[in-house]
Amino acid sequence: MGRGRVELKRIENKINRQVTFAKRRNGLLKKAYELSVLCDAEVALIIFSNRGKLYEFCSSS
Template sequence: MGRGKVQLKRIENKINRQVTFAKRRVGLLKKAKELSILCDAEVAVIIYSNRGRLFEYSSHSSGNMMETIRRYEKSNGGAHQAHVSSREAEQVGEW
C-alpha cells in the first residue's frame, strides 16, 4: 500500500517542524550520496536550517564543496539559475 500524498504547507508546530526537517535532511543527503555512487555523478547539496545552521554534502573526491561550486559557476557562466525541463517541473509539482 502506498503512502498518502503529503500536503505541502508550513508545519505550524515548531517541534514537529524541527523533527520533520531533521528526518527529511537525512533523507535528502542519503539520496544525494546514492545518486553520486550509483550514477558516478558529482553532487553537491547545501542546506541551511531556519536557525542558520549549515548542512552540506559533496561527492567531490576530496570532499571539497568549493571545488564543485567553482565548477558550477564556470559551467554556468556565473548565472545561478536552475535548468529544469518542463516535465521535471511538473513532476516536482506533483510531489
C-alpha cells in the same frame, strides 16, 4: 500500491517542524550520496536550517 501524497503546508508546531526537518534532511543527504554512487555523478548539496545552520554534502573531495 504506494503512499498517498502529503499536503505541503507549513508545520506550525516548532518541535514537530524541527523533527521533520531533521528527518527529511537526513533522507535528502542519503539520496544525494546514492545518486553519486549509483550514477558516478558529482553531487553537491547545501542546506540552511531556519536557524541559519549550514548542512552540506559533496561527493568529491
